[in-house]
Amino acid sequence: MKMVTAIIKPFKLENVREALSEIGISGITATEVKGFGxxxxxxxxxxxxxxxxxxxxxxxxxxxxxxxxxxxxxxxxSTAAKSGDEGKIGDGKIFVSSLEQVLRIRTGETGSIAL
Structure with missing residues (x-):
């Protein structure tokens, strides 16, 4: 199991959500944050x-x-969050990390079944 963390521009959120929905990804957590690179x-x-x-x-x-x-x-x-064909500074970053354990609180299911 993996955790994908993406930092994107706020106005690209809907584009990314729609693109992920098209490939069958429905569980997303979005948080408003501030930062700079x-x-x-x-x-x-x-x-x-x-x-x-x-x-x-x-x-x-x-x-x-x-x-x-x-x-x-x-x-x-990366495709949905990119600004134009060339992209621009500030388009964001994507991080991929391992998930050791997942537990669905309601049912007690664990592992990939809980996703």
Missing amino acids: RQKGHTELYRGAEYTVDFLPKVKLEIAIVADQVDNVVKVI
């Missing part, structure tokens, strides 16, 4: 004063899947 924030003007916004709004997706779905899920997320 190479994008390094930006400067804004508010009421005549200039200030720096270091942390930019992002969405963190967490998807628990069986191991044989990883390549397809990563491909779908």
